[in-house]
Amino acid sequence: PxxxxxxxxxxxxxxxxxxxxxxxxxxxxxxxxxxxxxxxxxxxxxxxxxxxxxxxxxxxxxxxxxxxxxxxxxxxxxxxxxxxxxxxxxxxxxxxxxxxxYPEMSLLDFVHTHIGGKRIPSEYECKKLSRILKNCSIVTQQSNWKQVFEIDQFDKRRPNEITIE
Incomplete structure (x- = not known):
């Protein structure tokens, strides 16, 4: 105080x-x-x-x-x-x-920059993003909690199509 x-x-x-x-x-x-x-x-x-x-x-x-x-x-x-x-x-x-x-930026901005617009990537663009992002470190931060992830692939499926088993 x-x-x-x-x-x-x-x-x-x-x-x-x-x-x-x-x-x-x-x-x-x-x-x-x-x-x-x-x-x-x-x-x-x-x-x-x-x-x-x-x-x-x-x-x-x-x-x-x-x-x-x-x-x-x-x-x-x-x-x-x-x-x-x-x-x-x-x-x-x-x-x-x-x-x-790559410079520090949000992942969504990164995707939009690399596909040239604010839209859903095509199948070709998903493959390109997978190639670019493979083994890249992504840092998520919420309050004082920071976590680092390594990207394996960029998935073309929509969130409602993905199930966690």
């Missing part, structure tokens, strides 16, 4: 320290500290909050403009980071990625 936040901790997870990483590097611990490394990777991403957008572990700078490459597709340069521990050192690997994607 007055700008204060409240945090309710339901259970306390294991606690990790950077000492776990140092001990592993120094050969004083045999078990690889997966959780400590994951926490450190998360903190590195958090340090860039406000400058990057993270999508499926790929990081994209917010101030970079996506370039159109034709067919309604855009490409954007990003990176993937990972920490690796080996004897006597910790290595931060940065792998650049050039990703091609």
């Amino acid at each position: 007055n700008g204060q936040s409240r945090l309710n901790i339901k259970s306390l997870a294991n606690q990790w320290s950077t000492n776990d990483i140092q001990n592993y590097i120094a050969g004083e611990a045999e078990e690889y500290p997966y959780d400590a490394v994951r926490i450190l990777e998360t903190l590195l991403k958090k340090s860039l909050q406000g400058q990057i957008q993270v999508v499926n572990n790929n990081c994209y700078f917010l101030d970079e403009v996506a370039k159109p490459v034709g067919g309604g597709l855009y490409e954007r340069l990003g990176f993937v980071q990972s920490l690796n521990l080996s004897s006597r050192r910790i290595t931060l690997s940065i792998q650049t990625k050039l990703t091609t994607f």
